[in-house]
Amino acid sequence: MKERNPWHTPLTIFIAVLGKVRFSFLCLNEINLFFVLFCCPQYGIVLDAGSSHTAMYIYEWPAEKDNNTGRVEQTHSCKVKGPGISSYASDPKKAGQSLQVCMKEAERFVPSERHEETPLYLGATAGMRLLKYNSTASDQVFQAVSESLQKSPFSFQGARILSGQEEGAFGWVTVNYLDDRLKQGLETTGALDLGGASTQISFVSDAFDGSESPNNSVNFRLYGNDYNLYTHSFLCYGKDQVLRMALSGPGSISDPCFHNGYSESKNYMTLYNSPCVSKRKPVSSPADFTHVGKGNFYQCQELVKSVFDFTQCKYTQCSFNGVYQPTLQGPFGAFSAYYFVMNFLNLTDTSVPLQSVKEALARYCSTPWETQHPGIKLKYLAEYCFSGTYILTLLTEGYNFTSETFSKIRFIKQIKGSDAGWTLGYMLNLTNMIPAEAPDTPLLPHAGYPVWVEKGVTFNNLALWLL
Numbered sequence: 001m002k003e004r005n006p007w008h009t010p011l012t013i014f015i016a017v018l019g020k021v022r023f024s025f026l027c028l029n030e031i032n033l034f035f036v037l038f039c040c041p042q043y044g045i046v047l048d049a050g051s052s053h054t055a056m057y058i059y060e061w062p063a064e065k066d067n068n069t070g071r072v073e074q075t076h077s078c079k080v081k082g083p084g085i086s087s088y089a090s091d092p093k094k095a096g097q098s099l100q101v102c103m104k105e106a107e108r109f110v111p112s113e114r115h116e117e118t119p120l121y122l123g124a125t126a127g128m129r130l131l132k133y134n135s136t137a138s139d140q141v142f143q144a145v146s147e148s149l150q151k152s153p154f155s156f157q158g159a160r161i162l163s164g165q166e167e168g169a170f171g172w173v174t175v176n177y178l179d180d181r182l183k184q185g186l187e188t189t190g191a192l193d194l195g196g197a198s199t200q201i202s203f204v205s206d207a208f209d210g211s212e213s214p215n216n217s218v219n220f221r222l223y224g225n226d227y228n229l230y231t232h233s234f235l236c237y238g239k240d241q242v243l244r245m246a247l248s249g250p251g252s253i254s255d256p257c258f259h260n261g262y263s264e265s266k267n268y269m270t271l272y273n274s275p276c277v278s279k280r281k282p283v284s285s286p287a288d289f290t291h292v293g294k295g296n297f298y299q300c301q302e303l304v305k306s307v308f309d310f311t312q313c314k315y316t317q318c319s320f321n322g323v324y325q326p327t328l329q330g331p332f333g334a335f336s337a338y339y340f341v342m343n344f345l346n347l348t349d350t351s352v353p354l355q356s357v358k359e360a361l362a363r364y365c366s367t368p369w370e371t372q373h374p375g376i377k378l379k380y381l382a383e384y385c386f387s388g389t390y391i392l393t394l395l396t397e398g399y400n401f402t403s404e405t406f407s408k409i410r411f412i413k414q415i416k417g418s419d420a421g422w423t424l425g426y427m428l429n430l431t432n433m434i435p436a437e438a439p440d441t442p443l444l445p446h447a448g449y450p451v452w453v454e455k456g457v458t459f460n461n462l463a464l465w466l467l
């Protein structure tokens, strides 16, 4: 039997090749290419600049570009201290500075020899969409964050506002990628995302081909399968903006959505300082008002319902505000504030009948205001009755979930260690990490990776860093 030369291990071959590379004085770029193709893990960083806060996610995957699903993982996240970047409109430089602590953290988590090749993206969502009504302010904030990120050692690929369709669609990609549903061509999971300033619903519907409402249609070809995705983002229907709308309605100062015993002095200017409510501003109002709670779920539900318009629909069927929605289909994953709120309220178990969930929330809302919950922000605590009521009302009255379909929702924060949200799907698309064709399908000439098609337009992927 021929003995295997113990010195011909992958490591020694690697060292020998590296030695040759050194001795032949190959330029640095070729060594980098070698690393990219054969060596160490690869990294990507996405900053989610949300309306309420910014979060940084670091993703990691093996070097070889084999396009397997489930191989990209979130290895670290960092919550930026302070509010979202859109809140720095009056002092944009501070928006850039606020990111620095997390960026320094990223420098420690990504090995220094990989910094230069690691793409860094910033995507902003509804807070910046609202600030865009004042385009100078939004340009200044983007300039400040871009300047700040250009100083980092990573390969900064730009800061931009995602459209509502992108936000919804990439959240759907993330959930289905992490669940390994795309590569295996399994039935997909719909995605429900509740932010501070907007909310998204995305699902595949056999009854929807895009013709009735092209704006809600996103087409993907992934691993050889075509997906017609229905997606809609409701600007102003994130939970912070809906709270403003509910507060600005009539009779809201004595508020059924806040616990009995809650009483806080609030400022009218601050309340109306958003395009979502500015039209509701009374002609004359005092500077301050006292926000008093009276803890009644059923009255709160009526108040919350009043922010939806169910009176008009020019399509065969609508969710609310005249927006087309096909019949709900398949299981759903509900993340972001859906999870934070339902998890706090102990209501994530959807095998519990919807009626019992409502009754449990009604009992919670009727408990007196109690500030003694160590480790929980007082602002979150005060709002859980409102937030829970909004979530149930949005799902049932808004999107038409019934007691039967409610049981198909899973409230999730993470899947296999990666956060559910749009960031992973966004990065997978921009780095060409999901192929249009199944890996064993022979590639046609120029059959690249046209992952994302919207209204008949194929978006070009921006894979500048991976050859």
Ligand SMILES: Nc1nc2c(ncn2[C@@H]2O[C@H](COP(=O)(O)OP(=O)(O)OP(=O)(O)O)[C@@H](O)[C@H]2O)c(=O)[nH]1
Pocket (backbone or CB within 6 Å): 049, 050, 051, 052, 053, 084, 125, 126, 127, 194, 195, 196, 197, 198, 199, 238, 239, 240, 336, 337, 340, 341, 344, 380
């Ligand atoms: N209870 C609780 N609420 C949270 C937590 N983190 C964020 N929130 C709130 O939940 C809501 C949604 O948060 P995010 O999903 O981070 O929203 P966002 O991305 O900033 O906002 P969008 O730009 O609209 O997507 C906001 O009202 C936040 O203030 C948390 O850990 N616990």
Ligand SMILES: [Ca+2]
Pocket (backbone or CB within 6 Å): 050, 051, 125, 194, 195, 196, 336
């Ligand atoms: Ca968000």
